Amino acid sequence: MSNNGKRFKNINQLLAFQEELASSRDPKRPTVVICKGTSCLYANKSDKIVEAVRSEIERRGLTSEVSVRVPGCLGFCEQGPILIVRPQGIFYPRVKAKDVPRIVEESLIGGKVIEDLLYIDPATGSKLAYEGQIPFYQKQMPLVFGSNKEIDPKQIDDYIAIGGYSALAKVLQRMEPEQVIEVIKASGLRGRGGGGFPTGKKWETCRKAKGERKFVICNADEGDPGAYMDRSVLEGNPHSVLEGMIIGAFAIGSEEGFIYVRQEYPLAVEHFRVALEQAEERGLLGKNILGSGLNFGVKIARGGGAFVCGESTALMASLEGKPGEPRAKHIHTVEKGLWDLPSNLNNVETWANVPLIINKGADWYASIGTEKSKGTKIFSLVGKVNNTGLVEVPMGITLREIVYDIGGGIKEGKRFKAVQTGGPSGGCVPESLIDLPVDYERLTEAGSMMGSGGMIVMDEENCMVDIAKYFTGFLKDESCGKCTTCREGLVQMYSILGEITEGRGREEDLATLEELCWLVSEGSLCQLGGSAPNPVLSTLRYFRGEYEAHVKEKRCPAGVCKALVCYFIDKEKCTGCTLCLKRCPQGAIEGERKQVHVIIEDKCVKCGICREVCNFGAVMRE
Numbered sequence: 001m002s003n004n005g006k007r008f009k010n011i012n013q014l015l016a017f018q019e020e021l022a023s024s025r026d027p028k029r030p031t032v033v034i035c036k037g038t039s040c041l042y043a044n045k046s047d048k049i050v051e052a053v054r055s056e057i058e059r060r061g062l063t064s065e066v067s068v069r070v071p072g073c074l075g076f077c078e079q080g081p082i083l084i085v086r087p088q089g090i091f092y093p094r095v096k097a098k099d100v101p102r103i104v105e106e107s108l109i110g111g112k113v114i115e116d117l118l119y120i121d122p123a124t125g126s127k128l129a130y131e132g133q134i135p136f137y138q139k140q141m142p143l144v145f146g147s148n149k150e151i152d153p154k155q156i157d158d159y160i161a162i163g164g165y166s167a168l169a170k171v172l173q174r175m176e177p178e179q180v181i182e183v184i185k186a187s188g189l190r191g192r193g194g195g196g197f198p199t200g201k202k203w204e205t206c207r208k209a210k211g212e213r214k215f216v217i218c219n220a221d222e223g224d225p226g227a228y229m230d231r232s233v234l235e236g237n238p239h240s241v242l243e244g245m246i247i248g249a250f251a252i253g254s255e256e257g258f259i260y261v262r263q264e265y266p267l268a269v270e271h272f273r274v275a276l277e278q279a280e281e282r283g284l285l286g287k288n289i290l291g292s293g294l295n296f297g298v299k300i301a302r303g304g305g306a307f308v309c310g311e312s313t314a315l316m317a318s319l320e321g322k323p324g325e326p327r328a329k330h331i332h333t334v335e336k337g338l339w340d341l342p343s344n345l346n347n348v349e350t351w352a353n354v355p356l357i358i359n360k361g362a363d364w365y366a367s368i369g370t371e372k373s374k375g376t377k378i379f380s381l382v383g384k385v386n387n388t389g390l391v392e393v394p395m396g397i398t399l400r401e402i403v404y405d406i407g408g409g410i411k412e413g414k415r416f417k418a419v420q421t422g423g424p425s426g427g428c429v430p431e432s433l434i435d436l437p438v439d440y441e442r443l444t445e446a447g448s449m450m451g452s453g454g455m456i457v458m459d460e461e462n463c464m465v466d467i468a469k470y471f472t473g474f475l476k477d478e479s480c481g482k483c484t485t486c487r488e489g490l491v492q493m494y495s496i497l498g499e500i501t502e503g504r505g506r507e508e509d510l511a512t513l514e515e516l517c518w519l520v521s522e523g524s525l526c527q528l529g530g531s532a533p534n535p536v537l538s539t540l541r542y543f544r545g546e547y548e549a550h551v552k553e554k555r556c557p558a559g560v561c562k563a564l565v566c567y568f569i570d571k572e573k574c575t576g577c578t579l580c581l582k583r584c585p586q587g588a589i590e591g592e593r594k595q596v597h598v599i600i601e602d603k604c605v606k607c608g609i610c611r612e613v614c615n616f617g618a619v620m621r622e
């Protein structure tokens with residue numbers, strides 16, 4: 001079913017085509033779904049699996065009877081590439097090209113489950129056969145991300161078939177711009193790029209701002225280490241972001257849009273470029289959209305990958321072709337932004353929420369979440385957790401539910417220590433706050449922040465001083481250098497943290513660190529400096545004992561800081577198996593077979609391999 005790429009002259013043509021498409025979709029049709037987002041494509045060669053499925057289906061002459069769908073990311077990246085056989089919903093994780101003939105033969109044609117290819121739940125050890133049974137997905141509420149598996153992101157008809165562009169049709173047919181703004185305000189949607197600013201209020205200010213031209217911009221810079229939800233939304237469902245932007249342009253009164261995407265996201269850029277071309281071809285973008293008189297176009301701007309360029313004023317400077325440096329914001333960018341004209345910047349996920357709200361209503365959206373944080377949030381759940389990937393959850397869910405019910409708990413049964421939320425300038429939330437409901441306010445109260453949605457889980461083997469040093473180092477490198485406090489303050493903080501982790505810390509360093517934190521956050525122009533002290537402040541708040549152990553006792557309790565760690569072999573436990581001796585890269589272990597081994601301290605580089613490989617727990621660390 002296709003209208004051969006014809007332009008919709010009016011709204012009714014789009015809606016009629018949509019109805020036709022939707023009714024021609026047979027939910028019982030045998031279909032193979034294989035994820036092909038960046039992670040699975042490049043790390044796991046999922047394109048080879050797609051190729052194998054297509055050629056197996058062709059070889060068996062089944063091309064007209066079964067469908068192959070290649071969506072973007074399906075979220076459970078740790079188990080990728082994922083292959084789902086529909087209509088049953090049989091779920092196969094970590095699929096290999098060699099498994100494909102069996103899957104086609106036994107599951108696609110035979111409708112049976114192949115036991116040895118099934119997902120094994122790490123919590124119970126039991127095999128799970130169907131999508132709906134996988135615990136990783138059970139507590140999620142995938143409003144934004146859930147459509148990924150229903151569409152091929154490069155096929156606009158797939159998006160239209162699941163109701164895509166019907167929110168735009170509704171807006172153009174039945175609403176005034178002010179009404180759209182009222183709906184977004186009433187929904188309680190807040191910016192998903194970090195600050196949590198109310199989206200409707202921002203649109204309203206931009207609409208009211210004076211200016212001959214106004215801009216609508218999508219922030220797809222996503223520079224937080226470990227975060228990739230914006231990339232995956234753009235790769236998996238680019239039209240949802242575009243539809244949100246067109247609705248925003250209508251509400252604000254803008255004819256020109258930009259999307260600022262980092263250079264390192266080639267697949268996201270490619271999918272968005274295709275979406276723009278297809279939307280333009282169909283009359284959903286460009287002049288006189290759907291015959292409504294609305295004009296709007298979007299250009300893609302590629303960022304060079306500087307973290308600071310995600311900040312609104314730096315992003316706009318970069319878009320203008322200037323160095324990406326922030327400016328003071330006593331006049332907001334909604335009034336004077338890009339080329340000093342009113343500019344409305346929203347994050348990828350914020351834009352993707354807009355069509356949902358228009359379609360289902362403000363009350364529906366506002367019924368999800370907590371008092372002040374509505375809807376869902378996509379997090380990238382990474383670190384020492386069993387199930388890593390992208391998770392979309394309702395605001396207000398607890399950290400425990402995310403880490404244990406969705407994330408499957410801590411790897412290798414180790415103890416949960418903290419979760420770092422909010423990107424590099426977020427904070428570490430300790431185990432004592434594991435029942436904290438996740439929303440903008442509660443995370444800020446806990447000394448962290450929502451940020452754009454990074455969630456890094458840490459276990460007992462993470463040193464919190466080392467963690468603070470890592471993030472401070474990242475922010476020091478990414479500071480644009482415009483403000484002295486940020487540029488110099490972060491260098492000083494990093495240097496003190498370095499001294500502490502290398503065993504030269506002094507007791508007074510902790511007070512100096514706190515003073516520097518205050519200086520950097522109060523004296524910096526933008527929120528890079530404003531929030532940069534969070535990693536240090538939150539770890540000092542919750543893990544002060546660990547800092548003290550480093551400076552007073554010259555000890556790293558987690559055993560991470562090499563200068564403060566010493567390895568030795570317990571005579572009682574060593575069996576003389578020689579494994580540590582063989583694996584030591586420095587030749588720092590001596591001993592005869594079946595006799596107690598010893599570590600030569602002068603040669604040891606404290607890599608910890610001996611401890612990892614010892615089967616008898618004989619290598620001790622102090």
Ligand SMILES: Cc1cc2nc3c(=O)[nH]c(=O)nc-3n(C[C@H](O)[C@H](O)[C@H](O)COP(=O)(O)O)c2cc1C
Binds near residue numbers: 192224
């Ligand atoms: C250093 C820094 C980096 C930022 N990076 C991003 C980013 O990558 N993506 C993003 O959407 N917002 C980022 N922001 C927040 C933006 O400045 C801005 O608040 C956001 O794009 C507005 O959209 P929203 O209201 O939809 O969240 C960053 C802010 C700072 C201070």
